[in-house]
Amino acid sequence: MFRTALRNVLAHKARLLMTTLAVMLGVAFVSGTLVFTSTLSDAYAKSSAKGFEGVDVAIRPGHTGDRSEIDPGGVPDLPRELLERLRRVPGVESATGAVSGFAALADKDGGLVGQGWSTQGGNYDTGPDGTGRDPRYDLRDGRAPQRSGEVALDARTAERTGYGVGDTVRMSVNGPVREERVVGVFDTDDGGVAAGGTLVLFDTATAQELFSQPGRYSEIVLTAAGGVGQRELERRVEEVLPEQTVATTGAELADEQARMTERSMDGMRTGLLVFAGIALFVGVFIIANTFTMLVAQRTRELALLRAVGASRRQVTRSVLVEALVVGAIAALVGLLAGIGIGAGMRSLMGSLDATVPDGPLVVAPSTVIASLVVGVGVTVVAAWLPARRAAKVPPVAAMGSVHAPATSRGLLVRNTIGALLSGAGIALVLYATGLEDGEMPMGAGAGLLVIGVFVLTPLLSRPVVGAAAPVLRAFGVSGKLARQNAVRNPRRTAATAAALMIGLTLITGMTVIAGSVQKGIDKMATEAIEADYTVSMANYLPLSPEVERALEKEEQVTALSPLRNSASRIDGDYEPLTGVDAEALDELLELDFTQGSFAGLGGERVIVDTATAEAHGWKAGSSFEVVYEDGERGELTVSGVYEGNEMIRGIMLDTATLDPHLEQVTSMQVMLKTAGGASESVKSSLEEALGDNPAILVQDKEDLSESIARMFTMMLNMLYGLLAMAVIVAVLGVVNTLAMSVFERSQEIGMLRAIGLDRRGTKRMVRLESLVISLFGGVLGIGLGVFFGWAAGELISGSLATYELVLPWGRMGVFLAMAALVGVLAALWPARRAARLDMLEAIKTE
Template sequence: MITRLTLKNLAAHKLRLGLTALAVVLGTAFVAGTLIFSGTTDKAFDELFSEGTHTVDVTVQGRQAFAGSADGVSVKPVPASVLDEVRGVDGVAEARGEITGFAAIVGRDGKIVGGNGPPQLGIGWPSSLSDYGLVTGRGPAGPHEIAIDSVTAEKTGYTTGDQVKVVARGPAEPYEVVGVFKVGASGTTGGVTYAAFEPATAQRLLVEPGAFSGIVAKAADGVSPAELAARVGAVVPSQFEAITAQQAADDAAGDVRELLGFLSTFLLTFGVISIFVGSFIIFNTFSMLVAQRTRDLALLRAVGASRRQVTLSVMGEALGVGLLGSIAGLLAGAGLAVGLRGLFSAFGADLPTTGLVIAPSTVVWTLAVGVTVTLVAAYFPARRAAKTPPVAALRDDVATPARSLRARAVAGGLFAVVGGVLLATGLAGDGGNPLALVGGGALLVFLSVAMLSPLFARPVTRVLGAPLVRLFGTTARLGSGNAQRNPRRTSATAAALMIGMALIATVSVLAASMTASIDKALDGSLGADFQVSSGGGFGPSGSFDPSVAAALTAVPGVRSATPMTYAQVKLDNEPVFATVGDPAALAGPFGLEMESGGLAAGADEILVDARTAKAGGWTAGSTVRGQYADGAFATIRIAGVFADNPMAGSYLLGEATHAAHYPGSRVSTVLVVKEPGADAATVRKALDASLAAYPNLTLQDQSDIKEQARASVGQLLTMITALLVLSIVIAILGIINTLALSVIERTREIGLLRAVGMGRRQLRRMIRYESVLISVFGALLGIAVGIGFGWAVQRALASQGIDVLSVPAAQLGAYLAAAALVGVLAAVWPARRAARMDVLRAIATQ
């Protein structure tokens, strides 16, 4: 009987429950899409990186103390003599040297192909053990010949016989394209561009003459890769290591998987937000459905249905809504995963192609999340339905009696206190898992605001409605009264919009604070007039030859051109990034102010800022145990302590120490200071002319650097806001759902209003006013909470350089106006339905 009743109720309320299911669809789609995207890309990259293991068994490379360094050149070159030793190892069937490094192809428009996205690689053209198969032409054999990958050839239109410029160690040089090759079996490159040179040219441009980036070997029959790796590792010098090709592929795939894991977590966060927002709609919908069916439920009780059976009936409806919504969300998630791949391609990161991977765990998690959230949201309305007394079937007044808000106030206050403590602990970094603490604290704060909002929903909506009443009279008064009539319903409807708006306001405050802090840091710490960098980024955004600095120094009107880069070093076993350069030369461009010690940094010496020195208990002359990227340990001396300087960073490492332990002599940035009195525009024009042969380099003045920083923050804000708009869409559905159900609940009342002379247009306006008040109420709550969250996050990040609080009032005001527009749009359909009611039937409704 319960099953039949549940199915009939689902069929009887298709539209209302369908809107609720749509909220489940949108939330679970993000969860499913992220899981499908993650599984698909993981499989694609595993296949891509494992392709090399078909032709290679062992790789020899420079030993590293830790993965990566900011200068982009962290692997020690392998001398040709090591190749001879590897070839002499028993069990090696074949071995060759590999050569890789930076080499950017210049497009027909004079710009670097690929821009600032995936890397631009140069390789030595192999004769065997190759994963590169020629498509047309031949491999490069002369010093001015190259072959390019098929994806780049298709993108640029280059083909065999064309003249192409390539930037490697120095200025762009012309080469003839003699061949086009395919990378691996799939031919996809993930957005990476490839330029292949003959071996001697590749060594000169990418590594150093007579050296290789690494050595690969193929095992003889009967010798396992692990066994061969052990044999090779026993003969190569200690600064090199031999690992199996599978391990090398796993390490490379692991780096990509870590990045994709961060992206998946980022996207899943918005899925969780969507589900959380949708739960308010589900709760509200079932609460109103139960309230409107009080008499029906009482009749069930009167004819013998138990409380348990009534509860199961309502929960059965929730199960049906959750199940159907989750299944639809899974299908929508597959489309979202395809869209994410297209988005990556649009940004130049062509991911390896493979079919969509919908793992059983993805199906289970999607269904579990959607169904569980729906059942939990419907549980309390179901309990209230079960408590309906049978005598209610005899009354005309079937409204659910109002309950005290005292329990809500106590619970909401408790949630606020606990949530605030968790937030403060997580933002201070004192707990074991700061991210979990911040997330849990934010969740409790949102629940607290949602629980407490009925306490002030009536007075706030009365205040918000007062101007409308003055301007639009009776219809506005009725709309305002409807919003105030049921503060629980108003607050529950507004809560969905409140969450989305709170998160958008938080991001807006944080973005504005970041921009203001960057402006302050640049104004106070960057004394350079110009900056030259690969890709235009301030930081480890690329590397180039230090000869560029010498060329810029010779430009008329230039006082100094100081090269710098970044490197990773361990201090007390903790990896940190250090700025590398001559501290004395950087003092001017960075505006360094020494507090103790000197600017000279000799071998195994480092300078630190005051905050870092205080945290470590260091002073000028202190020593600390350190380790460099090549694995060498050293006792590193603190040569000096300088005042906190955001542009210089926390550590300054001398050039001599860097040259001794980090391969290559590349730089990532050159800071240019013009002569006093020199015309900035004239100097810039001369600098542009000097850099004409380096299309991979970008020249910026201080205003350009500020604008780029603002643009980067703006892009991040736009991306996050676009994702959060999903929660706003769900909130709009909630308002539509609430208004639609409210119209049905007030059918007789609407009929009476029409009977006493209210026109259809006036009725539509009344419902619009109610919707606008609910939307603005939710937006105000959200903005207030968001400003609080933004302030808390900014204070927590003050030590990381975000030390200026900025509240974008105009932007938040625009969001509030947009919320009012949301209210207007959400009311369109419910208002039209109300206006089309038959007056006599409406009056006769019980």
């Protein structure tokens, strides 16, 4: 039986080709994902470890006691006195004070260099006497920065931008444009630089002024003297550390960085594997369909095997062995293809300027095992039901017909099960829409509904395909035959259409959700904000007060308010405070007040959103005690309660009240209104007033909408690209089904040719059958996608009040057209094959 199974694989290799391709694509996606993420994790981990080679112990600010006793302002930076004290600890060879923060560098064309979030600034520490060398950085050219107005650039950035020693660069730290002279170029193992970011170094005094406070550091790095281990040095320095200060060994820092890198890869890995799983799930339909048709075509052969003594178990094993061989071949080819995909994705990141650290391509043993298990497992599991069906063929069938149609009782049982599953799925989805946290029941309901619809597709195929009859009649005999062929075997039609249905369900559902969320956020932004412009940093870090002062000097600005963020403690819990200009706010925001109004805002009077008010039991006139970030206490009174949203919420008070308690006066955003309203000329003049700074965004309402649209468009395009794999597998399924159907109907096609159906009519018949099946899957997929999009929107609307269901009719039309195109393309080869059949040979076929 084993030899028989192998001979059957070789005999049907052409018919098994599409199945092999479907499994191979899914396995390639899985292995490519694992290779890519493993390679990135390994490269970043090694880069991080190399970056910590010169660090034996790092001293950082941190909470070490009871947080309830700590002021809400956070942990203070490390003072110079601590640095001097650590230099005197026995076993410390050197102690380096580090300061860091955001520093946006402009290239020669004025654009932002690096990846935004990883554009960092720091200090070059020359030691206590000002003549030392910073062990973290090796100067390649020039010298270290020694005074304000001088900077050093990392070598990768210098090479990328063309800057060198003696050049003047434009940059920004927290708003205002600075012009600095490059005095040095250095090498570094910093992970952010290795990933495509930039690092700009200042002298220590300038860096402290920009990123911290004079005489304070964000980190102190210690190197141990000979013979002193990291643990021993850590134990010694802990004896002299003050409270709210933490010592960590370099090895622990490297391990922590490696774990963070691995966790950051987990999200990407999981997301990509989900789509690989979808592609494999779609492939299950193809595999099951292929083996079902092979079993049906070999009914007489299998019955003869039974007649000559083969047991049911042996017949089942023979079909499973075929599946095992097909799965093993597909898994091996898919693994090799996946390794190529992983290498290609890494190269693609490099071409997109998303530089990754150097390192080898990593093919872990777990990747090989997972690929083989997935490929072989999916194929064998999908072939199990057809194998069981093959074992039930009685020996007497050797004298009967080649294909026994499904009984009406079998279809009745199937339809009953499908109706129960679909009903349970719909009920669970509808129930979940009324819950605050209904993601899990909705996911379970969606799964049940998809399975239920798949089980019901044979029943649904007849009316849906029948609805196309008037159109098909226009194609004469070919159209009539195509409709009859599509409904002749409803189970096969259902399995073929289901593969396409799943892909289009996901694509349509995500399109509906993304479009509706975009509309809701867009509506929220435009309705809540009356300001003509908002000004913020490109990476949304705090803005310098100099930006606010520069905008106030502009003649066309009629109203302006910053949005300052500050931590506080109220009733023992941390609450954010938002500082605003009380006099200008009513011209810049449009809020719905349930109690009070903007008029009461000012001094010790604040306005709060309804969620915060309910959480604390406040109403207009309520007073409460607050601990500001500097530890000072005060009493505030609620003068108004407004309906908050995702963009505007929390406790708002006048900046005149909040600013005295801030360690650093900065703003997350500045809103402003202009005399002439929003226009390109006004926007240009505002940008010019801010020095045409690449790190600052000046946005009107249209810009906000476009930025939201770009974000969702990019997300959707990524999802479309990932789901394209499932659609490609579905196309292979249609091709496979039609090709095997043509082989199965060879005698019938020969008879049709003999009585007058020409080659063109034969091609048209196969193409129309393919078109009908694909459109059937498309209609089901789009319908389910819209339903799931609506249901998910009901959940989202609980947290997004402005959510509005948007049905993308244009895109749904495109999706249906894509389904039709799938049908046309998938039929090209089977239709050509059917038209080229030799009539006499086909008629003699059994």
